[in-house]
Amino acid sequence: MRIPASSSTFRPWIADDFVGQARRQLGAAGGTPITWMFLEPEAAAVATTLFRRNGIASTSLSFLEEGSLPVPVHFFLGAYWASRTEPVEDCARRLARCLHRLTEVDPLLSTWLKVGRNRAESLRLRVASSEESLRKLLQQSYDEKFPGLGFRISLWDGRESSGVAMNVTCGSDAAVSPNVVLINLPLPGGEDLRLYQPETVRALFRAVVDEWDPDWAVFASNTMQDMQADRRPYVGWLTYLRTERALISKAQAGIEIASLGNGVLLTAGPNPLQVSDNDIKAAEAQLSTIELS
Numbered sequence: 001m002r003i004p005a006s007s008s009t010f011r012p013w014i015a016d017d018f019v020g021q022a023r024r025q026l027g028a029a030g031g032t033p034i035t036w037m038f039l040e041p042e043a044a045a046v047a048t049t050l051f052r053r054n055g056i057a058s059t060s061l062s063f064l065e066e067g068s069l070p071v072p073v074h075f076f077l078g079a080y081w082a083s084r085t086e087p088v089e090d091c092a093r094r095l096a097r098c099l100h101r102l103t104e105v106d107p108l109l110s111t112w113l114k115v116g117r118n119r120a121e122s123l124r125l126r127v128a129s130s131e132e133s134l135r136k137l138l139q140q141s142y143d144e145k146f147p148g149l150g151f152r153i154s155l156w157d158g159r160e161s162s163g164v165a166m167n168v169t170c171g172s173d174a175a176v177s178p179n180v181v182l183i184n185l186p187l188p189g190g191e192d193l194r195l196y197q198p199e200t201v202r203a204l205f206r207a208v209v210d211e212w213d214p215d216w217a218v219f220a221s222n223t224m225q226d227m228q229a230d231r232r233p234y235v236g237w238l239t240y241l242r243t244e245r246a247l248i249s250k251a252q253a254g255i256e257i258a259s260l261g262n263g264v265l266l267t268a269g270p271n272p273l274q275v276s277d278n279d280i281k282a283a284e285a286q287l288s289t290i291e292l293s
Contacts, residue, residue: 016154079214091170092135101207115154235283
């Protein structure tokens with residue numbers, strides 16, 4: 001598959017189409033590796049980030065050219081869980097509750113549009129957050145040829161270059177495309193800086209974990225993610241791991257441990273914008289003690 005240079009951006013309709021193609025092709029391939037061909041290294045770098053954040057198995061992908069340019073620091077919240085077949089009504093209910101709680105977190109998270117084929121179409125597709133409206137939108141994504149891919153929706157707030165985008169996959173039992181809630185945040189500046197206040201990030205994180213009950217979740221930047229290669233789960237400023245085990249009594253230096261939902265929450269330092277490499281290493285070490293306990 002060839003991706004032109006014009007696609008090497010994070011415009012939401014391009015990203016949604018690209019990720020959708022990847023899921024469909026991997027589902028049809030049945031585990032056979034797919035070779036992706038890129039005309040420019042920037043496009044390969046963007047594809048790598050998209051695949052990672054959407055939980056698409058990197059072991060099934062092969063890049064002929066990899067990006068070597070530095071990538072700006074982007075922050076995201078990703079929540080991931082393995083095969084969990086759910087009816088569309090349950091997915092719509094989870095999404096409706098999640099959107100309601102995001103509105104309570106900050107007004108910047110109160111307006112959502114469905115990602116269309118282009119910007120003009122997307123700006124006309126305002127999303128009502130009722131369960132019935134969301135059920136209809138999710139049902140539109142259902143593919144009878146690949147029922148295991150579940151239900152999907154991509155949303156954004158209408159601000160092309162500096163807005164918030166959300167991708168959801170729910171009800172999937174496909175190993176190559178697990179369930180995910182991915183919220184990409186704008187760069188921390190201007191009015192968007194308030195989304196990075198520690199209590200705001202915590203409230204956003206709690207809302208996603210409470211409503212979707214993932215296996216693991218993370219609030220991180222692309223640079224934090226890149227430090228950890230292909231580790232799953234990886235850690236960030238906030239890291240959640242679903243576990244029935246008791247909390248670990250001894251915390252690594254700089255790491256706060258607390259309970260959240262059905263698992264454990266790790267916090268690496270007091271501020272999401274001031275996480276050091278040592279904080280990430282400490283969080284990795286802490287997560288390993290929980291995984292092995």
